Amino acid sequence: xxxxxxxxxxxxxxxxxxxxxxxxxxxxxxxxxxxxxxxxxxxxxxxxxxxxxxxxxxxxxxxxxxxxxxxxxxxxxxxxxxxxxxxxxxxxxxxxxxxxxxxxxxxxxxxxxxxxxxxxxxxxxxxxxxxxxxxxxxxxxxxxxxxxxxxxxxxxxxxxxxxxxxxxxxxxxxxxxxxxxxxxxxxxxxxxxxxxxxxxxxxxxxxxxxxxxxxxxxxxxxxxxxxxxxxxxxxxxxxxxxxxxxxxxxxxxxxxxxxxxxxxxxxxxxxxxxxxxxxxxxxxxxxxxxxxxxxxxxxxxxxxxxxxxxxxxxxxxxxxxxxxxxxxxxxxxxxxxxxxxxxxxxxxxxxxxxxxxxxxxxxxxxxxxxxxxxxxxxxxxxxxxxxxxxxxxxxxxxxxxxxxxxxxxxxxxxxxxxxxxxxxxxxxxxxxxxxxxxxxxxxxxxxxxxxxxxxxxxx
Amino acid sequence: xxxxxxxxxxxxxxxxxxxxxxxxxxxxxxxxxxxxxxxxxxxxxxxxxxxxxxxxxxxxxxxxxxxxxxxxxxxxxxxxxxxxxxxxxxxxxxxxxxxxxxxxxxxxxxxxxxxxxxxxxxxxxxxxxxxxxxxxxxxxxxxxxxxxxxxxxxxxxxxxxxxxxxxxxxxxxxxxxxxxxxxxxxxxxxxxxxxxxxxxxxxxxxxxxxxxxxxxxxxxxxxxxxxxxxxxxxxxxxxxxxxxxxxxxxxxxxxxxxxxxxxxxxxxxxxxxxxxxxxxxxxxxxxxxxxxxxxxxxxxxxxxxxxxxxxxxxxxxxxxxxxxxxxxxxxxxxxxxxxxxxxxxxxxxxxxxxxxxxxxxxxxxxxxxxxxxxxxxxxxxxxxxxxxxxxxxxxxxxxxxxxxxxxxxx
Numbered sequence: 019x020x021x022x023x024x025x026x027x028x029x030x031x032x033x034x035x036x037x038x039x040x041x042x043x044x045x046x047x048x049x050x051x052x053x054x055x056x057x058x059x060x061x062x063x064x065x066x067x068x069x070x071x072x073x074x075x076x077x078x079x080x081x082x083x084x085x086x087x088x089x090x091x092x093x094x095x096x097x098x099x100x101x102x103x104x105x106x107x108x109x110x111x112x113x114x115x116x117x118x119x120x121x122x123x124x125x126x127x128x129x130x131x132x133x134x135x136x137x138x139x140x141x142x143x144x145x146x147x148x149x150x151x152x153x154x155x156x157x158x159x160x161x162x163x164x165x166x167x168x169x170x171x172x173x174x175x176x177x178x179x180x181x182x183x184x185x186x187x188x189x190x191x192x193x194x195x196x197x198x199x200x201x202x203x204x205x206x207x208x209x210x211x212x213x214x215x216x217x218x219x220x221x222x223x224x225x226x227x228x229x230x231x232x233x234x235x236x237x238x239x240x241x242x243x244x245x246x247x248x249x250x251x252x253x254x255x256x257x258x259x260x261x262x263x264x265x266x267x268x269x270x271x272x273x274x275x276x277x278x279x280x281x282x283x284x285x286x287x288x289x290x291x292x293x294x295x296x297x298x299x300x301x302x303x304x305x306x307x308x309x310x311x312x313x314x315x316x317x318x319x320x321x322x323x324x325x326x327x328x329x330x331x332x333x334x335x336x337x338x339x340x341x342x343x344x345x346x347x348x349x350x351x352x353x354x355x356x357x358x359x360x361x362x363x364x365x366x367x368x369x370x371x372x373x374x375x376x377x378x379x380x381x382x383x384x385x386x387x388x389x390x391x392x393x394x395x396x397x398x399x400x401x402x403x404x405x406x407x408x409x410x411x412x413x414x415x416x417x418x419x420x421x422x423x424x425x426x427x428x429x430x431x432x433x434x435x436x437x438x439x440x441x442x443x444x445x446x447x448x449x450x451x452x453x454x455x456x457x458x459x460x461x462x463x464x465x466x467x468x469x470x471x472x473x474x475x476x477x
Numbered sequence: 478x479x480x481x482x483x484x485x486x487x488x489x490x491x492x493x494x495x496x497x498x499x500x501x502x503x504x505x506x507x508x509x510x511x512x513x514x515x516x517x518x519x520x521x522x523x524x525x526x527x528x529x530x531x532x533x534x535x536x537x538x539x540x541x542x543x544x545x546x547x548x549x550x551x552x553x554x555x556x557x558x559x560x561x562x563x564x565x566x567x568x569x570x571x572x573x574x575x576x577x578x579x580x581x582x583x584x585x586x587x588x589x590x591x592x593x594x595x596x597x598x599x600x601x602x603x604x605x606x607x608x609x610x611x612x613x614x615x616x617x618x619x620x621x622x623x624x625x626x627x628x629x630x631x632x633x634x635x636x637x638x639x640x641x642x643x644x645x646x647x648x649x650x651x652x653x654x655x656x657x658x659x660x661x662x663x664x665x666x667x668x669x670x671x672x673x674x675x676x677x678x679x680x681x682x683x684x685x686x687x688x689x690x691x692x693x694x695x696x697x698x699x700x701x702x703x704x705x706x707x708x709x710x711x712x713x714x715x716x717x718x719x720x721x722x723x724x725x726x727x728x729x730x731x732x733x734x735x736x737x738x739x740x741x742x743x744x745x746x747x748x749x750x751x752x753x754x755x756x757x758x759x760x761x762x763x764x765x766x767x768x769x770x771x772x773x774x775x776x777x778x779x780x781x782x783x784x785x786x787x788x789x790x791x792x793x794x795x796x797x798x799x800x801x802x803x804x805x806x807x808x809x810x811x812x813x814x815x816x817x818x819x820x821x822x823x824x825x826x827x828x829x830x831x832x833x834x835x836x837x838x839x840x841x842x843x844x845x846x847x848x849x850x851x852x853x854x855x856x857x858x859x860x861x862x863x864x865x866x867x868x869x870x871x872x873x874x875x876x877x878x879x880x881x882x883x884x885x886x887x
Contacts, residue, residue, distance in 0.1 A: 069773050127535075185536065462527075
């Protein structure tokens with residue numbers, strides 16, 4: 019029995035440390051640590067609630083717009099306002115462009131390099147991988163596509179900037195819509211760029227994922243974990259979520275979501291005991307703790323989110339839960355989102371009001387739930403006299419990469435690592451593949467407050 | 478080869494039809510062919526950050542990241558991109574530090590997290606020994622040829638250091654004291670600012686910096702100076718809500734104190750920039766961002782942090798009441814706790830991290846504050862004069878400009 023540490027697990031956003039116990043050539047146990055703390059929720063208290071959209075998106079540079087949308091939804095509820103129909107379309111188009119950017123970059127720059135032969139320049143060379151199965155010609159094609167994908171994903175961010183002002187970190191989303199005037203030339207430009215991105219997804223991305231799946235069929239059997247899937251749903255249209263909210267336990271039937279079933283544990287996180295004020299003390303010396311990430315649970319269970327969970331809950335992907343299923347579901351979702359964006363673009367009317375003027379009431383409370391690229395994202399806020407009194411965020415990486423809770427229940431990714439065969443304990447190629455299939459981003463993972471007792475369901 | 482003068486012209490040119498890197502790469506290629514510039518080994522270290530600046534670099538267009546990496550720099554270590562992982566990646570990092578000492582560039586993204594002696598931010602482990610970001614930067618910076626702080630967190634602490642700064646985030650300059658740090662702030666930094674600064678370093682060495690160590694070729698002028706809506710400001714036509722036509726000053730634009738060339742360069746391959754998209758500038762290249770520019774949607778004489786709000790009018794009233802030179806306790810307390818930021822008018826003044834320790838220093842700060850206040854008042858006076866020249870209901874316009882309450886009288 020040996021213990022191995024991989025830190026940093028590269029090709030992901032912000033650091034992740036993983037420790038595995040290997041027994042008889044398989045992973046017997048695993049511990050995943052988020053090793054950076056910033057404490058955004060502490061910072062939110064005392065600020066103007068209108069700033070929540072622009073401030074909280076600074077949590078994450080890769081999924082900035084998802085935080086903006088979640089913050090915007092929380093403010094809508096707190097202020098009692100609604101986006102205009104065209105404003106909602108613009109919000110969707112900004113978020114959609116960010117999804118396309120993220121999914122392309124995740125596959126071609128982060129995940130794919132586990133399966134293809136790369137040579138040439140640093141930081142891509144050197145490569146130490148004993149399990150490269152693609153013939154050279156096929157591998158070279160995929161690497162060529164990766165170079166193209168760098169440009170196409172930048173184009174997706176240009177689409178984002180068309181209505182968001184700049185990318186990453188858009189600046190136009192407000193609770194009643196988007197501050198950008200709807201102009202025909204912008205619609206044209208978005209449409210033209212979208213066609214290019216869509217063509218790349220259809221011609222390269224989907225095929226490349228399936229190529230890898232063809233050469234690595236064993237990864238359809240690896241990294242299943244609990245099979246507990248959760249999504250808050252996303253992309254609103256006329257008050258309805260186009261991707262529905264829901265939860266499926268143990269790859270089972272899809273059930274509705276009840277927010278009061280969400281709890282959070284700090285058992286294995288570096289925080290001291292909670293005081294009555296709701297404030298959390300940092301405690302890097304805490305016995306038994308190994309991560310800055312806390313452990314959210316749904317009905318006491320560890321659940322995972324992301325494109326696979328969304329596909330499962332919307333009834334569009336039921337092949338299985340595994341490393342390869344996550345990659346395939348992400349590619350299929352890109353196609354769906356690109357098609358949706360095309361539809362929304364067609365509904366936009368030049369000159370239609372993209373926002374309306376509002377005056378925030380004295381006090382308010384709101385919950386903003388949406389899925390981000392990598393899973394379920396929730397913002398909870400309360401404010402009084404124009405100042406935020408409480409702000410809580412539960413991030414997708416909190417769900418996916420949570421550590422153990424009081425009952426010793428492993429987080430979803432820790433569980434997915436159990437039983438993974440290990441050929442060379444000094445070079446844990448398989449472990450990296452499992453972890454990267456979740457599209458990890460530890461920028462957003464760490465936060466420091468308790469979940470309020472929320473009672474409402476998700477629309 | 479391009480002269481330095483022409484290079485700067487190229488970078489500052491408003492008429493560039495394409496991204497900056499497209500114009501610069503051929504020059505670099507030529508210089509490298511003539512052996513005037515060599516491909517420098519680069520270590521990109523992420524500390525307390527959101528990865529936004531790496532994403533911004535990936536947004537470089539025509540040519541993109543791929544070509545910049547193959548033709549401009551040797552990016553030895555960046556955990557977002559390294560194919561190898563764990564100890565193999567750490568070996569590359571440490572090899573570069575030791576073998577290329579004095580040659581490699583250290584690029585820092587994210588603030589240095591100092592709480593719990595840096596233990597809130599481990600960045601790698603070497604032979605099972607955990608290393609914090611604070612330790613890494615202290616060790617590596619001493620051996621680096623250049624230290625670049627990319628993004629506002631690395632440059633000044635940025636959002637990671639927002640009040641009450643639970644992670645103890647500070648800018649790289651606060652930790653690396655024996656070596657000049659080149660700051661490329663922004664939230665995130667525009668990809669052109671990153672590639673442009675790196676290209677200048679390669680060809681001509683350190684570019685001319687302002688007092689906050691930002692390259693003047695990108696941060697030499699204010700947003701306000703370059704803004705397409707500047708004429709609307711002069712004409713006194715103001716938007717009363719983000720997204721409306723008119724100058725966005727009254728809905729919180731921090732353009733007058735923010736040094737960056739966004740209006741000219743724009744973002745994501747010349748697509749847009751916030752004011753063009755109807756959103757006020759939030760001053761993301763300034764020191765003490767975001768605290769110094771929040772609330773984002775309040776116009777900027779309102780000085781505000783999570784715990785206090787002092788408007789220019791109140792400050793002026795206080796001076797009238799007490800007599801200028803008398804230290805009002807309220808103001809003194811504000812200065813003491815660093816709640817009143819110095820950078821509202823003087824964006825290029827270096828930030829001073831230590832609170833004043835004695836009365837003389839407090840007085841000095843207050844004098845500075847008064848000086849800036851006067852400058853601000855004279856600027857608005859000018860505005861009033863312009864408005865006064867307008868025949869049509871000028872008094873209403875001035876009153877409207879100073880009106881801080883909204884339509885409901887709040």
